[in-house]
Amino acid sequence: MDKEITIYDIAKGVGFSPTTVSRALNDHPAVNKKTKQRIYDIAAQMGYRSNLFASNLRRQHTNTIGVIVPILNSNFQSSVMAGMEKVANEAGYNLIISQSLGTMEKEIANAKTMYNSRVDGLLVSLSHDSESIEHFEPFFKKGIPVIFYDRVAEHKQSTSIVIDNVQAAYKATTHLIEQGCRNIVHITGNLKINVYTDRLKGFKYALVDNDLPYKKASVIATDLTEEAGIKAAEQILKMDPRPDGIFVANDFCAVNCMKALKQAGIAIPDDIAVVGFNNDPITRVVEPNLTTIDYPGYEMGEVAARNLTNYLDALSDVNITNTVTLRSDLIVRESSLKKKLKK
């Protein structure tokens, strides 16, 4: 059997470090175009069987699944990841993970790396600013399945795993209205992302169905960080008349908003009732405990991975072109229970 040509052989041949060669062959942005071309040429001459050069090997299965997430260190995403790993591992697949860190540029680079790594399938939650999913076209063209979850995009060849964000937000807002709130503020994230536009819709629909006016000034779009929660609280304190309810699209932000409101002497839920989203562990730690939407991250990870592995192992004949909607429930806790407290 012939000795395999390695990036180290190419490195010797071309006079660059193995790192540079590896990066060039993976089309890494840190290597300039001219250098890349030179490395490509020499690699081809030497008969290197890289991913780019061995398209005839493409259909070989690697038993790996690529995962692209916006960020790994969030409670939601790490729960998703734990669910994915469990299912993938049991089905005999390795999970390759990468973070887009919220930028489309990084997401494009990650998709390219995954493609060149010959993943058998891809699980993706889109970045904040991904305005197109063109960078997944190579996968669709090769028939490599792509499953979107949470932050999804429509594509005729892909499956999306979601919760009904409109309905969840509708439930949360209706609950505040039932508790007597008449002037509700909605704190949300980047409205380019489907989950936030859908939650805004649910907020609006609940108002209109209860004959309450929808005012644009009642929607505060933020980046949903700790600081955003504090700033939103400051904005709310300045509003006249003062709101009597807040629905926040993320628990972490809700908790910090609540903290700032409490420090300003606002009683929760008596003065202002608060509802969050996700059912992050902090909701059971903050005082009063936060009412929230239970977003089943671990289950979403399991379902996404199982859909993919069943498809790859041909255990499911289901055409990979649908939407799976998971259940999400309102969990009522003290932060919104005006009526009970007033008894």
Add this chain to the structure above:
Amino acid sequence: MDKEITIYDIAKGVGFSPTTVSRALNDHPAVNKKTKQRIYDIAAQMGYRSNLFASNLRRQHTNTIGVIVPILNSNFQSSVMAGMEKVANEAGYNLIISQSLGTMEKEIANAKTMYNSRVDGLLVSLSHDSESIEHFEPFFKKGIPVIFYDRVAEHKQSTSIVIDNVQAAYKATTHLIEQGCRNIVHITGNLKINVYTDRLKGFKYALVDNDLPYKKASVIATDLTEEAGIKAAEQILKMDPRPDGIFVANDFCAVNCMKALKQAGIAIPDDIAVVGFNNDPITRVVEPNLTTIDYPGYEMGEVAARNLTNYLDALSDVNITNTVTLRSDLIVRESSLKKKLKK
């Protein structure tokens, strides 16, 4: 070029599903011994170039790094993972992740999968009940670098990335003593794990250096879960005399212990001062805010991955046989500030 033999070809040849063949070749526990042997034999006959059969290809680099963690959905581990992904991605490496779910059995299976996946190197945080690291011997024998972090083990060929757990616990306990605590309880995890034995040491040393007695009854060993915190609080409430300080080896457990104590009418820090460990985001949400040790998870992930990639890319000549100790600081918040509050 000959067509590569795939697991699908073997599946046809042997009359099992591709999943079973894949599992058998990866020595998955779900496939019985006899079936495995049959699949091995046929695969060898057909000339399958699997990981097990192509040892001559072993030194080929795959530009992948394997990561084995106890559990993915913990704030600490997901921070570590985020740091690792950033560094690995920048250096042109893919990260393959797997969870041992706290059992040595699963860790052994994961190590085998990583080995067969031809990872270039391995980053490992050991499981709760790993009493030996023999399952990493194949890596050591092949010269594949293994770096342990957080939950580490000694091996002459491996590097460990740690914080000084003895010193951190010593600082935490000394702080409680300085605040006037004389009867301190330590809530800890599985004492088979280095991090917890070291924290217990730091606790003891601080007591002895301050002429306070060390009583075995003051150490509560738990699994550090939410429930464990609540149970520990019940135990503490029954102690006579009642303790005036608690040092908990994990924030999540500390917060739930605090919650239960508060519900029982205990004033924190006045009656009992509390210090946690990790600097999890919940420490800034709980009331009063929790004093804790800042454990730099993201940085630990970066350092572990950078050590590995530098070694793999031969950017560092450093023999891979040392310990890297990261800084960890005591962050003082209201949960332990007896003196300030008594002013």
